[in-house]
Amino acid sequence: MRISDTLQETYVALSANKVRSGLTMLGIVIGISSVIAMVAIGQGAQSSIKANIQAIGSNLVMVMPGAQRGPGFQVSAGRGSARTLTQGDADAIAQGVVLASAVAPELSGRYQVTAKGANTNTSVVGTVSAYPQVRNVQVETGSFITDQNVQSLSKVAVLGPTTRDDLFGEGAEAIGQAIRIKNIEFKVIGITKEKGGTGFGSQDDTIFVPLSSAQRFLAGETYVSTISVQAQDEEFMTTIQQEITDLLLTRHTITDPQLADFNVLNQADIVATASSITETFTILLGAVAGISLLVGGIGIMNMMLTTVTERTKEIGLRKAIGAKRRDISMQFLAEAVALTFIGGVAGVALGWVVSWGFTYLGVLQTTVTASSVLLAFGVSAGIGVVFGYYPARRASRLNPIEALRYE
Amino acid sequence: MIEVRTITKTYDTGAVSFQALKGVSFTVRDGEYVAIMGPSGSGKSTLMHILGALDTPTSGTYLLDGKDVSQFSDDELADIRKNKIGFVFQSFNLLPRATVVRNVSLPLLYAGVNGEERMSRARRALGAAGLDEEHFEHLSNQLSGGQIQRVAIARALVNNPTLILADEPTGNLDSATGEVVLGTFRKLNREQGRTIILITHEHDVAQHAERIIFLKDGMLVDDVIRKPA
Numbered sequence: 001m002r003i004s005d006t007l008q009e010t011y012v013a014l015s016a017n018k019v020r021s022g023l024t025m026l027g028i029v030i031g032i033s034s035v036i037a038m039v040a041i042g043q044g045a046q047s048s049i050k051a052n053i054q055a056i057g058s059n060l061v062m063v064m065p066g067a068q069r070g071p072g073f074q075v076s077a078g079r080g081s082a083r084t085l086t087q088g089d090a091d092a093i094a095q096g097v098v099l100a101s102a103v104a105p106e107l108s109g110r111y112q113v114t115a116k117g118a119n120t121n122t123s124v125v126g127t128v129s130a131y132p133q134v135r136n137v138q139v140e141t142g143s144f145i146t147d148q149n150v151q152s153l154s155k156v157a158v159l160g161p162t163t164r165d166d167l168f169g170e171g172a173e174a175i176g177q178a179i180r181i182k183n184i185e186f187k188v189i190g191i192t193k194e195k196g197g198t199g200f201g202s203q204d205d206t207i208f209v210p211l212s213s214a215q216r217f218l219a220g221e222t223y224v225s226t227i228s229v230q231a232q233d234e235e236f237m238t239t240i241q242q243e244i245t246d247l248l249l250t251r252h253t254i255t256d257p258q259l260a261d262f263n264v265l266n267q268a269d270i271v272a273t274a275s276s277i278t279e280t281f282t283i284l285l286g287a288v289a290g291i292s293l294l295v296g297g298i299g300i301m302n303m304m305l306t307t308v309t310e311r312t313k314e315i316g317l318r319k320a321i322g323a324k325r326r327d328i329s330m331q332f333l334a335e336a337v338a339l340t341f342i343g344g345v346a347g348v349a350l351g352w353v354v355s356w357g358f359t360y361l362g363v364l365q366t367t368v369t370a371s372s373v374l375l376a377f378g379v380s381a382g383i384g385v386v387f388g389y390y391p392a393r394r395a396s397r398l399n400p401i402e403a404l405r406y407e
Numbered sequence: 408m409i410e411v412r413t414i415t416k417t418y419d420t421g422a423v424s425f426q427a428l429k430g431v432s433f434t435v436r437d438g439e440y441v442a443i444m445g446p447s448g449s450g451k452s453t454l455m456h457i458l459g460a461l462d463t464p465t466s467g468t469y470l471l472d473g474k475d476v477s478q479f480s481d482d483e484l485a486d487i488r489k490n491k492i493g494f495v496f497q498s499f500n501l502l503p504r505a506t507v508v509r510n511v512s513l514p515l516l517y518a519g520v521n522g523e524e525r526m527s528r529a530r531r532a533l534g535a536a537g538l539d540e541e542h543f544e545h546l547s548n549q550l551s552g553g554q555i556q557r558v559a560i561a562r563a564l565v566n567n568p569t570l571i572l573a574d575e576p577t578g579n580l581d582s583a584t585g586e587v588v589l590g591t592f593r594k595l596n597r598e599q600g601r602t603i604i605l606i607t608h609e610h611d612v613a614q615h616a617e618r619i620i621f622l623k624d625g626m627l628v629d630d631v632i633r634k635p636a
Contacts, residue, residue: 001516001517001519002519002521004522005516009516012504012505016504316500317500317502318513318517320459320461320488320500321488321489321494321513321514321566322485322486322488322489322490322514322517322518322566323485323517324481324482324485324486325481325482325485327517400461401456401461401462404500
């Protein structure tokens with residue numbers, strides 16, 4: 001039998017029962033489209049989380065305060081509560097860790113901020129001139145805090161674009177204007193560029209002031225809340241992490257690393273952890289979608305078995321006029337594969353539309369990869385072969401005499 | 408040329424075995440019109456299945472055009488049916504949703520004949536079976552019983568077989584339509600020299616053949632050459 005004839009026979013057989021063929025195909029359409037969409041959403045989530053982590057800076061090692069412990073007691077006041085990091089620690093890291101290209105200590109807090117009657121409550125970060133380099137912040141207009149500002153305890157402030165919009169109105173000229181933080185007047189000297197992103201708090205809704213001013217006028221303390229260290233290269237990050245730990249343990253005179261009153265976080269570790277979480281989610285979503293694909297495949301098998309029973313007499317006739325086993329099994333296999341293949345094409349289209357919808361509505365930047373499309377096609381055709389094989393085999397093995405007698 | 412030599416057929420149904428054919432021998436020359444007659448249970452259906460290469464005998468030989476097909480495998484038998492046998496069934500067995508021409512050309516599909524030639528050969532066979540051209544593109548379930556059986560005869564003719572086997576071809580037709588169908592067989596036999604074997608239990612139907620083989624209890628009891636009615 002010729003291939004073109006097989007295709008024509010398949011078309012005739014499937015179109016003879018359009019509703020049933022359509023419904024059976026729908027199972028595959030749903031299965032394939034959910035695999036495509038779920039994997040696209042999972043990968044989208046993964047790249048969005050990665051981008052968010054990357055947005056806080058590149059090759060970043062962060063030193064955070066750990067739990068405060070009293071000497072000799074196993075009492076912990078909770079992670080992040082310790083007020084043990086100082087400007088001195090930051091200076092020591094800058095001098096002692098040669099592989100670090102920049103060190104930026106910061107002290108942040110939330111304060112009420114007013115300007116010309118408008119007011120907002122936002123995060124105020126006291127920091128130094130190295131901060132933009134370390135944390136990927138760019139200045140749109142004006143300038144960032146300088147070393148001079150830090151030394152002289154200048155009351156100057158750099159606003160994030162969101163804060164600027166809140167205080168002065170959208171896109172308004174704010175440089176040179178005065179704002180009051182905790183009722184102390186600061187002069188606006190710069191606006192940072194919009195970064196977007198939500199990951200670890202929007203950096204667009206922030207006010208930057210000199211570290212010394214924040215310690216003296218706002219917090220009234222001398223500690224710092226975070227020290228961000230940028231490595232010269234990605235490969236040095238682990239080394240730097242270790243060097244900082246050793247350095248600070250010595251400085252804080254702690255002998256047991258288990259009792260350290262600080263944590264050193266490596267950005268690469270955070271990315272790896274987040275990636276592994278989203279990867280697990282992608283696999284989970286894909287597996288759930290895969291189950292629906294399996295159910296669709298069983299639907300195909302069910303329909304094909306019904307078809308074989310219904311067409312027993314036709315099979316008997318075809319055999320009587322010279323069809324071999326192979327001709328019969330090819331015919332039914334072709335019907336099953338045609339169903340799953342067409343279902344696969346429609347499923348890829350639907351899955352793509354769903355993923356595109358997620359992107360369009362701004363929920364998530366999804367990506368339909370060529371590999372997942374190819375995989376879906378392969379799987380759908382494969383399902384046709386796997387679930388069509390048994391019914392086709394059953395049809396091909398029918399005894400022509402009994403099949404012809406079948407009523 | 409068909410040669411059947413002492414064929415037997417035994418069916419094993421568990422504990423009991425049943426011998427449907429107990430050593431039947433006969434020869435049919437090309438161009439003969441033979442009726443095989445017998446009451447139900449005489450083994451004529453079993454004989455037809457063997458003659459039609461749908462089944463193989465338990466013992467004995469069946470020579471079709473000088474070739475012993477009695478021990479062929481399933482696929483080899485399918486080839487024999489494709490090239491040398493045309494079936495006409497009591498219940499017609501047309502594909503209901505297919506056109507007349509498509510039904511007739513179906514055997515050629517498995518012979519790998521291309522589409523255009525399939526159509527022209529199907530039309531020629533339909534002409535030989537005496538169906539009016541206006542019905543060629545109709546669906547087979549739009550036709551009358553007599554027309555349907557002529558479509559089935561055309562399907563049996565289309566692969567130019569050595570032997571046309573008709574199993575109770577008038578069984579589902581009224582007697583007037585039955586006469587027309589039997590007339591078609593006679594015409595094919597006389598004008599085209601087709602070899603036809605007709606299986607029937609009706610005496611009137613058998614009268615159309617020029618030779619009648621009588622079966623009873625799995626044995627050949629009479630073989631009469633006569634002038635057809």
